[in-house]
Amino acid sequence: MNLLTLLLFCALCGTGTALGMAVRRLRLQEQSMENAAARIREYLLDRRKGGIECNEEGAMYHLFHEVNSLVTIADAHADSERQAKEFLRDTISDISHQLKTPIAALNIYNGILQQEAADTATVQEFTALSEQELDRIESLVQNLLKMARLDAGAITLEQSPENLSELLEHIREQYSFRAEQEGKEINLEGDEQASLLCDRTWLTEAIGNLVKNALDHTEQGDRILVRWQQSPCLTQITVEDTGSGIHPEDLYHIFKRFYRSRFSKDTQGIGLGLPLAKSIIEAHRGSIEVHSEIMAGTTFIINFPIQMG
The missing domain is CATH 3.30.565.10 (Histidine kinase-like ATPase, C-terminal domain)
Incomplete structure (x- = not known):
């Protein structure tokens, strides 16, 4: 084997090795991308949470890092929305519970007034009680509205x-x-x-x-x-x-x-x-x-x- 043939053989071997390494790297990157896509699909289906693991450097690392940042932001938004829904549910439950007592009292007082319409003293007594319960309802509603406006950031304080x-x-x-x-x-x-x-x-x-x-x-x-x-x-x-x-x-x-x-x-x-x-x-x-x-x-x-x- 002459020198030219030997050099050509070595060049072909080097090229083949380089191509093999390139193909192997491409396959690894493809596998990483497939794994990442699977993790994203799982996240969207809410089967599991978490970021995408990546031990590589360069563009692939930056891509996965940005995806992980989006996952973190999405998780934060989901938690915030969940807490807001829980707060709304609890608030509505509280309002309903708090309104039951004065409304039930008003119904009782009105029934007594209808039965005792001829008794002036009774009418006056239960009219006063009805007014007291109506004041409680008004106070409840007004305070809830104020707190809702504060919670929503819908109030601009006019400070001086x-x-x-x-x-x-x-x-x-x-x-x-x-x-x-x-x-x-x-x-x-x-x-x-x-x-x-x-x-x-x-x-x-x-x-x-x-x-x-x-x-x-x-x-x-x-x-x-x-x-x-x-x-x-x-x-x-x-x-x-x-x-x-x-x-x-x-x-x-x-x-x-x-x-x-x-x-x-x-x-x-x-x-x-x-x-x-x-x-x-x-x-x-x-x-x-x-x-x-x-x-x-x-x-x-x-x-x-x-x-x-």
Whole structure:
């Protein structure tokens, strides 16, 4: 075998080896693509979840990496949609349950009114009771609408600097008649020059709910103190009372919607005041916490970070 033939033979062997390796690599890539396609089909059929494994580098790796990113995003969206459906289902169930009691009461009262139409005292008594139940329904619906708007991000807070002393005095005046009728005190304490960047209407709603909650859980002779103070980075508002306190078992749950304690004597509340207050405060980038001691009172602490211009 001469030199030319030998070189030609070696070249053919090298080419054959290279072709063989190329074919083998193509087959491996084809197998990887088939596996990836199978994983994608399985994911779409929801038989199993997870990304596509790829130990290679280069374009194939980048392709699979992008597919895995899409899978992660799709999983997140699916979980979010599932949670939204569960929330809607639970909310509708809660609304239905909460409306049954006042509607059933109204039906009973109306039946009594029809039977006792000639008895003026009875008519007056059950007309007042009917009005009370209608007020509960209106309060329930209004609070649910407010919370739904907050949850959906459909509310734009109209924030402006508000004098805290004036804002909190307005809340005190709202509840002063009830406090006087029940033999309770509502006192204010804080710097009269302090101000807070907030939506006055919504913040009044939130703090007003805390004051109302304090009135609901105090007795004649008890006191409610609304106090505020500021530091260079924080505005703090506290609503504290000398009432019955919150049972330790309930502290973790009091901001849950429709939560009703088995220890509470409040039979009229619908369980939305505190969750609504929390949502409003958090919409202002604030936080709320609670400390309580049985038969010693409860303190709600609200913190708002100072917003730098």
